Amino acid sequence: MKFAICNEVFEGWAIDDSIKFVAETGYNAIEIAPFTLAQYVTDVPVTERHRIRDIAAANGIGISAVHWVLINTEGMYMTHTDPTVRSKTSDYFCELVKFCADLGGKAIVVGSPKQRNLLPGVSFEQAWELARETFVPSVKLAEDKGVTICFETLAPSETDFVNTAAEGIEFIRQFDSDAFKIILDVKAMCSDPKPIPDIIRDSH
Numbered sequence: 001m002k003f004a005i006c007n008e009v010f011e012g013w014a015i016d017d018s019i020k021f022v023a024e025t026g027y028n029a030i031e032i033a034p035f036t037l038a039q040y041v042t043d044v045p046v047t048e049r050h051r052i053r054d055i056a057a058a059n060g061i062g063i064s065a066v067h068w069v070l071i072n073t074e075g076m077y078m079t080h081t082d083p084t085v086r087s088k089t090s091d092y093f094c095e096l097v098k099f100c101a102d103l104g105g106k107a108i109v110v111g112s113p114k115q116r117n118l119l120p121g122v123s124f125e126q127a128w129e130l131a132r133e134t135f136v137p138s139v140k141l142a143e144d145k146g147v148t149i150c151f152e153t154l155a156p157s158e159t160d161f162v163n164t165a166a167e168g169i170e171f172i173r174q175f176d177s178d179a180f181k182i183i184l185d186v187k188a189m190c191s192d193p194k195p196i197p198d199i200i201r202d203s204h
Contacts, residue, residue: 004029004064008036019056029064030056032103034096035072041092041099049102056104065150066100067109069093077115078134079127079161086134089115093138093149101145108142109183111152113159127161132174142179150183155191164192165199 005027010018015037022030032052034041056063070076076089093110100108118127135149142149153168162168168182184203189196 002028002064004031004062006031006033006067008033008068011036015052016055019052019059019061023059023061027061029062031065031067031109032063032105033068033071034066034099035068039072041095044099046102049099053102053104063100063103063105065107065109066096066103066105067111069096069108069110070112070115076112077119078112079116079118079122079130081119081122081126081130086130090134090137093135094141097138097141097145097147097149100147105147107148107150107183109150109152111154111158111185113154116159116161118160124161128171131161131171135175135180139175139177139180143177147179149180151180152183152185153188153192154185155188157191158188163188165189165194165203169203 005022007015007018007030010021019030034044038044053063073092075085076092077085078089080086080089096108100106116127116131118124139149151162151168151172153162153165156163162171165182165184172180172182182203184200189199192199
């Protein structure tokens with residue numbers, strides 16, 4: 001088992017200092033929240049991405065994942081009925097894949113409850129199809145880049161779209177891709193009617 005910690009807990013720290021501290025504390029990796037570096041990943045030059053990758057490697061740790069991917073962004077919504085909004089979101093997911101790959105990361109965690117809630121007049125089935133369309137390009141790119149997009153099921157208290165591991169599995173199976181999987185969050189599993197050991201076993 002390996003242990004990683006999210007970098008946003010080091011609010012106000014330079015990324016270099018966070019990486020060094022994480023390594024000294026004994027963690028195996030650090031997870032990067034893009035908003036700690038810039039509002040949009042497109043604002044982080046490739047040279048800086050590679051520098052962060054190299055600093056982590058020099059300190060003997062990895063970049064485990066990229067998470068909190070849509071916080072502080074504007075105009076992103078994966079289940080929106082406006083094709084312009086979905087296209088912008090879809091394009092940004094592709095940029096996140098590139099960002100993760102440039103960091104040497106292997107996974108992107110997509111929770112983003114506020115960017116997937118059902119909008120007024122949109123049924124669950126409609127939102128399902130809209131979200132599927134939104135992810136198609138980034139899943140393909142993730143396959144090419146060796147990155148896994150991990151869709152996070154979340155509790156009903158956070159979102160009304162995909163709350164159980166069973167729903168999450170059904171959603172990702174549409175893609176039939178090793179680059180699109182679910183991630184199991186302990187907090188979310190606590191709201192799932194199925195016992196946690198069964199969730200883990202059935203999601204393997």
